[in-house]
Amino acid sequence: MSRIDRFDPPVYRICDDVLLYIISIYATAPTDDPNPNRFVYDRDSLTCISHVCSLWRRLAHGYPNFWSLVTVSISSREPETQIAHQLALARACPIEVRVYGQTDDILDDEEKIIRAIANALKGSMSRWRVLSLSLPDTSGLLSAFFSIFSGDAPLSLECLDIMQFCPVRSLYIPLGPAKSGIHVSLMCSIPSFSPAFGLAIAHLTINFGPGFSIDDIFICLQSCANLEYLALRTIAHEYYREPLTLPYRPIPLPRLRHISVAGSHDIERLLNRLVFSSLSHLELRKFIWSHGLLAYFDSIIHHFPKLLTLTLKGRYFRYIGNNRHAVPHFHPGDAVVLPLAKEFIVSGGYDFASNLIQRMILPNVQCLKLGDTIKRGKSQTGAPPTPLSLPTLMELEIRGPGGFHFLDHLDLPSLDSLRLQGPTDEHDLASIGIHVYGLLQRSTPPLRVLRPVDVLISDDDLARYLRLVPQVEKLELNGCLAISDAFFHLLAEPSSVNGETDWLLLRLNIFELSIPSDAENAKITPRGVVEFLKSRNGPSSTRTGAVPRIAGSLAFPYALEADVNDARSTIEASSLIKPNNNIWANHTFSQSLDVAIIWPIPPSYELSILGQLYGS
Numbered sequence: 001m002s003r004i005d006r007f008d009p010p011v012y013r014i015c016d017d018v019l020l021y022i023i024s025i026y027a028t029a030p031t032d033d034p035n036p037n038r039f040v041y042d043r044d045s046l047t048c049i050s051h052v053c054s055l056w057r058r059l060a061h062g063y064p065n066f067w068s069l070v071t072v073s074i075s076s077r078e079p080e081t082q083i084a085h086q087l088a089l090a091r092a093c094p095i096e097v098r099v100y101g102q103t104d105d106i107l108d109d110e111e112k113i114i115r116a117i118a119n120a121l122k123g124s125m126s127r128w129r130v131l132s133l134s135l136p137d138t139s140g141l142l143s144a145f146f147s148i149f150s151g152d153a154p155l156s157l158e159c160l161d162i163m164q165f166c167p168v169r170s171l172y173i174p175l176g177p178a179k180s181g182i183h184v185s186l187m188c189s190i191p192s193f194s195p196a197f198g199l200a201i202a203h204l205t206i207n208f209g210p211g212f213s214i215d216d217i218f219i220c221l222q223s224c225a226n227l228e229y230l231a232l233r234t235i236a237h238e239y240y241r242e243p244l245t246l247p248y249r250p251i252p253l254p255r256l257r258h259i260s261v262a263g264s265h266d267i268e269r270l271l272n273r274l275v276f277s278s279l280s281h282l283e284l285r286k287f288i289w290s291h292g293l294l295a296y297f298d299s300i301i302h303h304f305p306k307l308l309t310l311t312l313k314g315r316y317f318r319y320i321g322n323n324r325h326a327v328p329h330f331h332p333g334d335a336v337v338l339p340l341a342k343e344f345i346v347s348g349g350y351d352f353a354s355n356l357i358q359r360m361i362l363p364n365v366q367c368l369k370l371g372d373t374i375k376r377g378k379s380q381t382g383a384p385p386t387p388l389s390l391p392t393l394m395e396l397e398i399r400g401p402g403g404f405h406f407l408d409h410l411d412l413p414s415l416d417s418l419r420l421q422g423p424t425d426e427h428d429l430a431s432i433g434i435h436v437y438g439l440l441q442r443s444t445p446p447l448r449v450l451r452p453v454d455v456l457i458s459d460d461d462l463a464r465y466l467r468l469v470p471q472v473e474k475l476e477l478n479g480c481l482a483i484s485d486a487f488f489h490l491l492a493e494p495s496s497v498n499g500e501t502d503w504l505l506l507r508l509n510i511f512e513l514s515i516p517s518d519a520e521n522a523k524i525t526p527r528g529v530v531e532f533l534k535s536r537n538g539p540s541s542t543r544t545g546a547v548p549r550i551a552g553s554l555a556f557p558y559a560l561e562a563d564v565n566d567a568r569s570t571i572e573a574s575s576l577i578k579p580n581n582n583i584w585a586n587h588t589f590s591q592s593l594d595v596a597i598i599w600p601i602p603p604s605y606e607l608s609i610l611g612q613l614y615g616s
Helices: 016-027 043-050 054-062 079-090 110-122 141-147 214-221 267-273 291-303 350-359 401-409 426-443 459-466 485-492 526-537 558-573 609-614
Strands: 069-073 095-100 128-134 159-168 182-189 201-208 229-234 251-253 258-262 274-276 281-289 309-317 343-347 367-371 395-399 417-421 449-453 474-478 495-497 500-502 510-514 551-556 583-586 595-598
Touching: 016 043, 016 054, 043 054, 069 079, 079 110, 095 110, 110 141, 141 159, 201 214, 214 251, 214 267, 258 267, 267 274, 267 291, 281 291, 367 401, 395 401, 401 426, 426 459, 459 485, 485 526, 526 551, 526 558, 551 558
Parallel strands: 069 095, 095 128, 128 159, 159 182, 182 201, 201 229, 229 258, 251 274, 258 281, 281 309, 309 343, 343 367, 367 395, 395 417, 417 449, 449 474, 474 510, 510 551
Antiparallel strands: 495 500, 551 595, 583 595
């Protein structure tokens, strides 16, 4: 090593590969894309890097992947020159192209500019991996852009994103053949595709609003025969224009496996037109229960024998005129059988949803979520005379106080996770315990996870039915304001049964507690929780039995900050959390939780929201 080398700064002694790795970490731009292989580098960060020194500039400019993002604004000066420079830095690597403009970027010669940009990009078309267009609210720009590529084949294209701020209709995308599996995402634009390009689209997401109808979607789907995933989202469903007068023609989608529709008034008209043979996931959200939809489900849902998941999250029932008793009656004998379904989620539409639930036959269901499907005090006429046995069900979620009555009609011998969500009030206090206790006593399930949320359960009731499921490992109490410190005393002190020590929830190792900020006169105090932690996480010399340590999270209202700080001191002094492995946070939440005490949750469990926020 020369005399000069010995005094070089350490950064100059790092090999090029390590420097490239450091630069790549620094310059990686954040992205919401779930695809881990789709990421880009921030151009401003790379420019900053290239100004550090000649070595760093040589490395940054010499690595084409750093410059794989090619961006241009329609208001840029000499956009063709900018594109040529960026393409030269990217060399032959696949690129992501973004063409954008703002509403105030409207120019007199904007169509001429967009054509110039398209011509400058045309020579690199075979290397496009992603094409993203976000242009101002003017007509003709998208058509002018795509007209330059009529019949050209984007051989490497994986994703096409088009985002508009106002509806763009009658758009035709004339691209040539492409490799199969393309993802297309559209905002305020529902184009039609050339047959060659349409056949390559596998995933299609359409976000539409004022100015569009279901018929516009039909025109788009006619050229996408190889779709595997379809998502339709309405932005403002109350502003549809009148549907076009189109002749009825079924649209076969033989490869479609997943369809998700949110917010459409014409949902039954859409589903009636599409023909499926491979559908396995049907998800309908933010729709309004209607007579047409009721009739549709009752007539064709059994045509989906391969259905694995069914989600129906509707809104209030739409009555016709003043006839508030026009809900069709379905006989309990009209069974709906889904032999392969693993997950069934339904909410809203009280009269229809409760009827549908009672008629469903789901021999292999593993997850059942019922939300606001039964009115409080609704009579259960027509309920099965004997409990409905679902031997494969592992996860059950009931939301809405009326749904707790449904527990009386279930037998769930394999139940692993139970979530009960309110809100409930003091009128429900006695009945909730009866419904839950009856289910657990009847089914004797191997329950490991219990999650009451905004439910009024008394200390005695909770302890009573926890004794039926001693194998519970995770307990979440969120907004359960009837629970007091007395319950934690039951958890902290074992009882003696026939001379033997008997712990309540001997296997408990995950505990999460949250009390809303607007809760008044909460009966749970930080001190009561600390005493419980001492019994489970204290030194072995002070623990009264071989019980596992507790991990989880605590969240208290801001009004209890002083008590929380005292609890924190006690926990730290008593080594109730493993050293160097605890996370404390005092944070003001805008709506719900105020002061949080958080400690790690084992990675084998799904993290709570608090755990995710603070990286535990």
